[in-house]
Amino acid sequence: MFQVNEVVQLNDTLCRVLLTSMRHIVWIAVEDKKAFPEIVELSQLEVLLLQEKLVRVEDPYGYIQNLLPEKGSKEARIRDTNYQIIKPLVEDPNFYIKKNRSQHIVEILAAGKVSRPYLYRLIRRYWQRGQTPNSLLPDYKNSGAKGQKRIAKDKKLGRPRVIMEGKGALVDEKAEHLFRIIIDTYVLNKSFSLAKAHRKLKGAL
Incomplete structure (x- = not known):
């Protein structure tokens, strides 16, 4: 019923489906800067769908899949470096279990390459924007004086x-x-x- 990476809206909250199983899904709030993956029972979601309180919506980060940064460019290097940092965590099939996630976070921080706040930003960006390395591309479109010549x-x-x-x-x-x-x-x-x-x-x- 639900597809990995699809985006749904519950009331005013957008959520991305990160993982599905026979009895539950794992999702994350797309716009919450403090969000972590949450487990939700499928039976609950089916009721919400019938009540039209839960609806499928367009992915606000769908365009990221088609971005093709030039090989060797600054943005490509940033993306690839950051993905290698979080790879052990995000590729763990049990990433949504707090104990497993915490262990990965401890090991990544022990390497001394990133701070805890920056690591949290990376993994949230990865999950919230589509679980693809391109999710980690810098938002250069937000730099400078937007709309000004x-x-x-x-x-x-x-x-x-x-x-x-x-x-x-x-x-x-x-x-x-x-x-x-x-x-x-x-x-x-x-x-x-x-x-x-x-x-x-x-x-x-």
Whole structure:
């Protein structure tokens, strides 16, 4: 009846199913920063389903499955390093039993690679976001001033070149305005090829 990793809503609480058996499931509250896996009897959930107090909902972290960070990139290294740290715990089929979980936590902390608060954040993120290594990818989309336009000042925005020589161009408001004119006038209406539009832009700069 229930599938591993599906998300359900009970009242205002989202819960992810982590494990299923013939008589119970193990789930975790998706948005609770202090949550741990809990065992729930299937008979209880069946009643809640019939009463429409428990409903299936879209996975808020479903997109994580399709993320493909570049091999060797910073985010990929962070993901892989963190997964290796929590792997003994999250791959234990009895992870939901407090005694087993506590033993793994003691052993991981003894290695001295992470603090207890950070370890708890990692394992919660793993369970709450879909039980996949990608769950441990950094939330770079939440960095910086969300929704605000970045303005180039002394140096260009973005990553520096690693293949071609040079430092790249600083795109100020004037250059950006010219880009927009060329794109709107010649590219979007397909009156110019990209190569011809590029030459037009170079002549205008």
